[in-house]
Amino acid sequence: MIRLEDVARAAGVSKSTASRALSRPDLVAAGTREKVQRLAAEMGLSLNPAARALFTGRTGTVAMVVPSLTNPYFGPILAGAQRELSASGGHALISSASDGDREVELAASLLGHADGVLLVTPRAPEERLRELATRIPLAVIDRPVPELPAYVADTPRGVGLLAAHLLELGHRRIGYVGGPDGSSLDRLRIDAAQDRVRTAGGRLDVVGSESPDLDTGLRLAAHWPFDDDVTAVVAYSSYIALGLLIGLRERGVEVPGRMSVAAVDHLAAVGGNGSGPLLTALRVPLEELGRAAAAALVGSTPAPAEVTRIGTELLLGRSTGAPAPRSPRGT
Structure with a gap:
């Protein structure tokens, strides 16, 4: 069995230099790095996780912490991160x-026990996150934390595009169903929507939600929280939006027409029947977020301590249209 010592001896370097050439190549001169890596490949060096940790100080493991394992929003983020880690042997x-x-x-x-941690939409104060980053390599997903590597879908700009779409259709009173308390990114989305709507001479009415799921949308449709002048609603999640669609149609409210519905993500944007998707929504690059953040932790150079924003895309569906003169309370 080929050992790290064998590769170091063949390359004419110390064991620690060979270790750095394989685990932290940015710390080793190019000529030495290439020689060690070539010999390791030719000699068939293969380190299991325990040996890797012993020889290189790295476990090959990255921890990912999410607020919930049942929220479907986090699944694509985790999948993207796992694919990136697998590609690098972690x-x-x-x-x-x-x-x-x-x-x-x-x-x-x-x-x-882990080479780094990915925190997805963390809720801890920024000061605690920055202090934690001094003890373990850390990257943050879907929350813009200054002075940390943070990877964020630019949904605030996307929500501005959603609002502009509704305004172009003729809506001037628009409702917004927000996310759970404490979401700093949702606050930025609301601000972006308000700026667009106010600039056009309209008004944005905001209500909160306990959880971004189907039941929330059904409940709001049954106990309508907006007044009669609201003709369109943007929902924090596509599952809330889907619940609104179902609940409003059960009440006999025409969607679109008497009410248009849009969502900030596309996870439930299904129902295409040859005439396009059912739900107008933003395509949020969740897998790309996970891949970028994982790559930052396993890369050979430290990730920049800055916010990286990844753009969203407006997907037009059948749930939005020009407003009809009547409101949902007419039923």
Whole structure:
């Protein structure tokens, strides 16, 4: 069995230099790095995870912490990160945390067991996240945290595009169903929508939601929280929007027409029958977010401590159209 010592001896370097050439190639001169890597490949050096940790100080494991394992929004992010890790010979350790304190506790407990941590939509205060990053390599997904590697879908700009689409159709009173309390990104989305609507001389009415799921949309459709002048609604998630569609149609409210419905993500944007998707929504590059953040942790150079924004795309569906003169309360 070929050992790291064998490769180091053949390359004429120390074991520690050979280790760095394989695990942290940015720290080794190009000529030495290429020689060690070539010999390792030719000699068939293969390190299992335990040996890798012993020789290189790296486990090959990246931990990913999400607020919930049942929310479908996080699935594509995790899948993208796992694909990136697999491509580099690593693997993921996935866990969930119900609040900001638990997020930090979980990440801190992984010191020595993981090469880094991906926090997805973390809720801990920025100061605690920055302090945590001094102890373990850290990247943040879907929350713009200054001074940390953060990878964010530019949904605020996308929501501005959604609002512009509805305004172009003729809507001037637009409702917005927000996300759970504490979502800083949702606050930015609301601000973007308000700017667009106010500039056009309209008004945005905002209500909150307990959870971004189908039941929330059904409940809001049954107990309509907006007044009669609202002719379009943008929902925090496509599952809320889908619940609104079902609930409004059960009440006999024509969608679109008497009410247009759009969503900030495309996860439930299904129902195409040859005439396009059912739901007008943003295509959010969730897998790309996961891949970019994972690559930042396993790359040979440290990730920049800055916010990287990845654009969204407006997908037009059959749930939005020009407003009819009547409102939902006419039923």
